[in-house]
Amino acid sequence: MRLLHTSDWHLGQTLHNFDRTYEHAxxxxxxxxxxxxxxxxxxxxxxxxxxxxxxSAAAHRQLYRFLQQAKAKVPHxxxxxxxxxxxxxxxxxxxxxxxxxxxxxxxxxxxRTPDGAIDLERxxxxxxxRAGKVxxxxxxxxxxxxxxxPRAVLEAEETALDPYLHGxxxxxxxxxxxxxxxxxxxxxxxxxxxxxxVDGQSSQDSERRIVIGGTEALPATMFDPxxxxxxxGHLHLAQKVGGHEHRRYCGSPLPLxxxxxxxxxxxxxxxxxxxxxxxxxxxxxxxxxxxxRVPAQPAPLGEVLAALEALDVPDAPHHAQPYLEVRVLLDxxxxxxxxxxxxxxxxxxxxxxxxxxxxxxxxxxxxxxxxTLDQLAQLQPDDIFRxxxxxxxxDEAPPEQLAAFAELAHALGDQA
Numbered sequence: 370m371r372l373l374h375t376s377d378w379h380l381g382q383t384l385h386n387f388d389r390t391y392e393h394a395x396x397x398x399x400x401x402x403x404x405x406x407x408x409x410x411x412x413x414x415x416x417x418x419x420x421x422x423x424x425s426a427a428a429h430r431q432l433y434r435f436l437q438q439a440k441a442k443v444p445h446x447x448x449x450x451x452x453x454x455x456x457x458x459x460x461x462x463x464x465x466x467x468x469x470x471x472x473x474x475x476x477x478x479x480x481r482t483p484d485g486a487i488d489l490e491r492x493x494x495x496x497x498x499r500a501g502k503v504x505x506x507x508x509x510x511x512x513x514x515x516x517x518x519p520r521a522v523l524e525a526e527e528t529a530l531d532p533y534l535h536g537x538x539x540x541x542x543x544x545x546x547x548x549x550x551x552x553x554x555x556x557x558x559x560x561x562x563x564x565x566x567v568d569g570q571s572s573q574d575s576e577r578r579i580v581i582g583g584t585e586a587l588p589a590t591m592f593d594p595x596x597x598x599x600x601x602g603h604l605h606l607a608q609k610v611g612g613h614e615h616r617r618y619c620g621s622p623l624p625l626x627x628x629x630x631x632x633x634x635x636x637x638x639x640x641x642x643x644x645x646x647x648x649x650x651x652x653x654x655x656x657x658x659x660x661x662r663v664p665a666q667p668a669p670l671g672e673v674l675a676a677l678e679a680l681d682v683p684d685a686p687h688h689a690q691p692y693l694e695v696r697v698l699l700d701x702x703x704x705x706x707x708x709x710x711x712x713x714x715x716x717x718x719x720x721x722x723x724x725x726x727x728x729x730x731x732x733x734x735x736x737x738x739x740x741t742l743d744q745l746a747q748l749q750p751d752d753i754f755r756x757x758x759x760x761x762x763x764d765e766a767p768p769e770q771l772a773a774f775a776e777l778a779h780a781l782g783d784q785a
Contacts, residue, residue, distance in 0.1 A: 370496065370504045371408060372559065374637040375400070376415035376602030377621035379455065381428035384692055385722040389623070390427060391688045395657035396622045397435040400636070403652060405442045407638055411496050411505075412439070412446060415602030415619070416453025416512055416563030418461065433464075440471050445499050448473040452511040453563040453602055476509040479517040479540075487519055487540065489547050496559070505557040505597070505641060506548040512563040512603075513537055537564070538591035545593045557597035557641045565603055566610045569618065589616060597646045598639045607635050607651065615639070615646045622654045627694045627723065630660045659691040661719065667698040667727040670709070677713035684718050692722040699726050750778055 378396075382389055404412065419428055439446055450473065452458045458477030465475055480488040496505040518536025541560065548558045565571075567586045589611040592599050599616040606629075607620035619637045624630060633653045640647040664676050673695060682691060695710050697703075703726070710724055748756075754774050758766035766774075 370410045370498055370557075370641045372411045372413055372598065372600070372639040372641065373404060373407065373409045374413045374415065374598075374600040374617065374619045374639060375622060376563070376600075376619055377417040377453070377605055377625075378414070379417055379420040379621065379623070379625060380431050381424045382420035382623075382625060384625075387692060387720055387722060389658075390431070392623055392657045393431055396654060397431065397438075399655060400622075401435065401438050401442050403636070404439055404446060407652070409443065409446065409638070410498065411507075412448045413507070413559070413561055413600045414448065414450045415561050415600050416451050417455045417602055418450065418453070419456055421455060422457035422460070424460075436468070436471070436473055440473075446472060447496060449494050449496075449507055449509050449561065450475045451509050451561050451563055451602075452477040454512045456512075458511065474509065476511050478511060479513065487543070489544055492544050493547055493551070495551075503556060505559055506551060508541065508544040508548060508558065508560040508596075510541065510544060510560070510562050513540070519543070534587060537587055541591045542593065545596065549595075552644075555643055557644045557646070558593075558595065559641075560592055560596045560599045561601075562599070563602040566601065566618075569604050569610070570606050570608055571604060589613070592616065595644075597641060597644060598649075600637075600639075605629060606632070607637075614649055617649060624656070624660055627660055627662055627692075630662055658689055661691050661693045663693060663695055665696075667696040667725070670697050670699065670703065670706070673697045674709060674713045677710065677717075680714070680717055680719070682718055687720075690718045690720050693719045694723040694725055695721070696725045696727065699728055701728075751775060 378393065380393055403409075418432060436448065439448070450461070452461050452475075456477070460477075462475050462477035468475055474494050476492060476494075480491045482488050492508060492510055494507040494509045495503045496507055498504040513533075515533050515536075517540075518533060519539050520532065520536060541562075545558065545560070552558065565586050567588050569586070597615065599610065599613075601610065601616070601618045604618045605621040605625055606618065608618050610616035610618070617637055620634055621629075622634050622636065624634065634656070635651040635653050638650045638652060640650075661680075661682075663680060664673060668676075677695065685691075693714075697706065697710075699706075706726065707724060711721065714721060751771070751774060755766055755771070758764075758770070
């Protein structure tokens with residue numbers, strides 16, 4: 370059985386007010402052809418299908434058109450979709466009866482039985498081979514909010530554990546136990562999730578922080594060693610979890626900010642052989658529209674204008690023209706900055722998406738010591754606490770101080 374793992378499509382996203390419908394359409398067309406060429410049996414979409422909880426009608430049409438085309442191209446294809454933190458669970462699940470009739474299972478939230486217990490059956494999806502026989506079981510667990518996880522009775526030595534982390538681990542273990550009870554021994558168990566794992570590498574400027582203080586970071590130990598493959602979403606950089614070949618973030622298929630310019634986006638093909646994964650292969654997604662950063666590092670205005678005037682870009686239709694971020698290092702206010710940049714770009718087939726003015730810290734000499742305006746906007750209260758601690762004491766804040774600050778911030782947030 371061949372699985373294709375993808376996530377974080379963010380349909381409906383705009384890049385600095387530029388519509389990205391064309392790029393998403395190119396990706397989805399490529400994905401349909403790839404599903405057929407690679408003879409994929411199951412498509413796993415690990416959350417953040419849409420960019421926000423109230424996506425446009427056009428974004429919905431893109432999703433449903435893709436599902437229709439994929440099923441027409443690969444009639445035996447099964448699709449399993451979980452909700453991410455950007456998605457509305459109810460909106461994603463609304464067309465479930467129609468989708469399930471065409472081989473697509475959507476799990477938007479964690480359901481409850483009439484007695485209030487978590488409905489584990491909804492989270493367990495049988496994956497069938499082309500003969501209709503169950504060849505694997507999928508733990509389709511969506512993005513979990515604190516109210517979604519079971520509340521466990523903790524032992525005395527466990528009382529210091531974060532309830533959310535402990536409850537999430539317990540839910541995965543309960544779902545795994547249910548899957549294991551259904552296995553005859555020859556089927557693989559596959560887990561899906563939309564979460565931030567410990568030591569996961571984030572993509573600057575394009576990922577929404579889930580929980581303040583870092584307490585959302587989940588341990589890889591919550592996955593039983595017998596889970597054949599773990600298909601994760603949320604982090605936009607493709608990466609292994611804890612160095613394990615079979616625990617993966619596939620990353621987003623499109624660059625969602627200029628910080629993602631320098632690497633190739635991908636989907637992953639996982640080949641199952643009985644109860645085990647035989648291998649994981651990345652397939653690189655063609656980039657329909659290029660993202661340019663000029664210059665590569667912030668530079669003084671004169672150098673930047675010279676680089677823009679020398680910029681040589683092939684002609685292209687407007688919807689396929691590259692997006693451009695201009696990075697300029699300033700010593701003070703520059704009221705005519707945008708007019709000078711636009712004059713240097715006159716007639717060039719690029720779309721000016723962003724001018725990133727960077728100002729030095731007082732006394733700083735190197736551009737990489739400065740904070741950009743976007744970075745300032747991304748700072749969370751715990752980021753500010755860490756920076757102030759370093760500024761005052763010259764060293765990183767101790768873990769106990771960070772934990773105390775996170776607890777205080779949570780308490781204040783609850784009161785608000």
